[in-house]
Amino acid sequence: MELSSIRQNFPILGQKINACDLVYLDNAATTQKPIAVINALSDYYSHNNANIHRGVHTLSRRATDLFEQARKTTAQHFGVANEQQIVFTSGTTDSINMVAQGLSKLYLKPGDEIILSMLEHHSNILPWQLWAEENGGHLKVIPLLADHSLDYSAFEKLISPKTKLIAITHVSNTLGLVTDVEKIKSVANRHNIPWLLDGAQSAPHMPVNLSVLNPDFFVCSAHKMYGPTGCGILYLNERWLSELPIAKTGGGTIKTVSFEKTEYVEGALRFEPGTPNIADVIAFAEALKYMDAIGMQQIFKHESELVQYAQTLMKEIPEIDMYGIHDHKAGVISFNVKNQHPFDVGTLLDKYGIALRTGHHCTQPLMKHLGVQGTIRISFAIYNSKQEIDYFIEKLKKVIKMLS
Amino acid sequence: MELSSIRQNFPILGQKINACDLVYLDNAATTQKPIAVINALSDYYSHNNANIHRGVHTLSRRATDLFEQARKTTAQHFGVANEQQIVFTSGTTDSINMVAQGLSKLYLKPGDEIILSMLEHHSNILPWQLWAEENGGHLKVIPLLADHSLDYSAFEKLISPKTKLIAITHVSNTLGLVTDVEKIKSVANRHNIPWLLDGAQSAPHMPVNLSVLNPDFFVCSAHKMYGPTGCGILYLNERWLSELPIAKTGGGTIKTVSFEKTEYVEGALRFEPGTPNIADVIAFAEALKYMDAIGMQQIFKHESELVQYAQTLMKEIPEIDMYGIHDHKAGVISFNVKNQHPFDVGTLLDKYGIALRTGHHCTQPLMKHLGVQGTIRISFAIYNSKQEIDYFIEKLKKVIKMLS
């Protein structure tokens, strides 16, 4: 697919902001949506809307088929043979909480340890911290090397007989650095420790084959993958699909209910109490099909080129400090303008139609490690272009001048 | 507003099912969506989509304003002065789980008792049952009188010094019977016991003023109120807004985070970790505006007339057993055809384009009480008409003949 034709699939990109063309570089926060996804929502509500499972009428059957087909599409996208291992949630944060709440019921014990990294997003810190505080658990943190990548040898030394889980981001949302999953996996497997991979920032940018990576848990958000807000997935391996205790319960998850005793169903539905986010799950499947039509390898290649291109140009601006410069990154660059507050830079660039994010990016521990209050972050998607980066660089230089 | 013009607002209603006009009588499961709601989704994704809070760019500010405006609209709709008391969740089931998980952290103790009723939906049973099983708690059940309404005098006798919560449905999703909230409230207040009102089936059908009802918790689902799937609310009174322990946590809920210690924000955001369901929350506000434009009083009146009309006609069909016949009902009628399985009746009526629900309606304890495997349920919305009921009655009679 040609880049220009890709852009035309995204209605929002035609917009003017402050009389300038919108240059949307805030994709790590959320991506824009192709018309196929937007239409999937209208189509669903205009033709097929009904509550699912248990319904005997035509609309209900149609909606159920679309929903369960979406589960299959998602499983296929991630190379998962048994689609029951795909649980639909309301997003990455929700998924991680479900795992944390579930594990803390039977599996995690007082004194146990969980290993995280210095790169984690708050959503992959706070649920574990809550467990630790309430149950006398401990969080161990993989430190960073000088280039801000994970210190894998320090990681291995953190393992102890009390280590019960490794929960790690696949891609840093602030720096774009890609975790060496094979290293994590081999250590986890050697010590027989379950591990969770936070794929919020990898799933949008690169091929992710879960039957190859084979984590115990994998989580991601539809809204960062060209899909709608309010939808995400929790992948569980076969073990946890049957063993993870449920923390959230309600209609639709049961075989029989009485006030004395309830018998739960097996499979994904066990973890999907209540009316699911039917429309958004169906629209999410359209987003996955859209990405697959372009090809995840192609997406990664395109975005890597943008990162290289931008990094090279930015290195030449003396007023800039970049964090986590690397060849192998997933669509994200973080930087600061010396002596300037990110907020000022972001506010002025917005005036030129450039949307980017400033602040701590929900990674305060990493900010502290970098010794900054916040950074300026640009992040790419398939519809971004080198021309946009040129424009960004031009305006960035201008803004630096305005501020100094 | 005229009924005919209301129907035109719902694109799906123009549909043919099996060559017949769609007659959608499954509104208690989920309602159809007016074009204003569908358009709100496309508009949002085509013009305003961005991640919210903390963003400095124009789209982010717009999306944040729309989202927080939706909170205000929701608060106004329910007569709530402080919009921070409106927390957006993924639905009723999610909301109840949040309360159950939160209360079980600090407030509920082993041996404590929670009072529910025989009418409850599984989503207002299972979260409490999970607590009870895991923590040695007890569920007490308000029994029903012969007419299937709550036995309020038995209710009062269930109160003990160990009663820590009353969690009760505002309207029975299976029978449509309306709880006498004043009775629940006065007992709760007299004994100083917090109470939760499950408004999943009241909020769609009648005016609900939370500053008058003044429960500790109120929950409902957007998808049953002409809004999108994947969105609901948890209303908390001032006490619980500050006191309810959080059970789910992550990005966006914090002031400061370190691996050692986290300081949480105050207000609704405390309970909304991760990227919220931005688009659906905004579209939900459109649904509320749509209902308010018609008027909740008007909606209740229209649907009550339909219930009266249908009940009267159905009483004359000798093969029918109706459950919970009452003058004051919220848009729901449950019945069975003697000696016939609900599934058969539902399957054949679907052939005539009539969408209704059959089965246990996620109220198995009530089914057991009624001594049936399931019922056939018709449920109304603002777009239903007497002509549709005539058609339904005609076809129901035909189906009864086919089956016997």
Next chain:
Amino acid sequence: MATMGIEEIEKEIIEEFDFFGDDWESKYEHLIELGKSLPLIAAADKTDDKIIQGCQSRVWLNADFDDNGMVYTADSDAIITKGMIALLVRVLSHQNPTDIIRANLSFIDKIGLKEHLSPTRANGLLSMVNQMKKEALKRL
């Protein structure tokens, strides 16, 4: 063995239903008749462990094997499901296990009742077909 093979019986059923053309009411009336005429499953075989739980209508299946091939008896509490069962039993009974396992049962589609075999259908029929095949597999 049955005097007719699976596909032959399927063909017979398709012709039988073709007779009704687009008149789904008659088609369903016929299905209901078939359901009513389904030989009852032995009470002893209608036990909880033989139940196949659809969300709504329940299905009981009993499978045996004799010189003529598989012998299925089945029941459901819903009459339309029972009619479908009658068709399935008619097609698969007294057939040899290999043929049963291979059967794709396309007649269900052709007589316009495919929806009843949908995996998301609440009537347990698809599970019944799978169970029928599983039982046949045991007898290979």
Next chain:
Amino acid sequence: MATMGIEEIEKEIIEEFDFFGDDWESKYEHLIELGKSLPLIAAADKTDDKIIQGCQSRVWLNADFDDNGMVYTADSDAIITKGMIALLVRVLSHQNPTDIIRANLSFIDKIGLKEHLSPTRANGLLSMVNQMKKEALKRL
């Protein structure tokens, strides 16, 4: 008291900004200049308890009262926010508490910087205005 009233100063600022017309770049350059020229808050007053936390840029506010009315000093770590603060301090300093409480500060809208006072803005300015009014209220 200030020699000019709140609305008079607002009018002056509006005229000052009108000069730039639609040229937002110059307008922001002016704002940045104003920020840079804002008299520093006393180090002793720039303490954590005087901080008004916006999500991103932080604002410190100190309020006093003398014969001329309220005396505000303030600071921010972001320069644009500081420019806005300079305007607010210029308008509200040396005014009497009643006038401050009543002020609707419409000049911010008129000079095209309304977005900075949006309740969902991450810069803490709206909280600062509210805090300024609260301090005035104490001196009524």
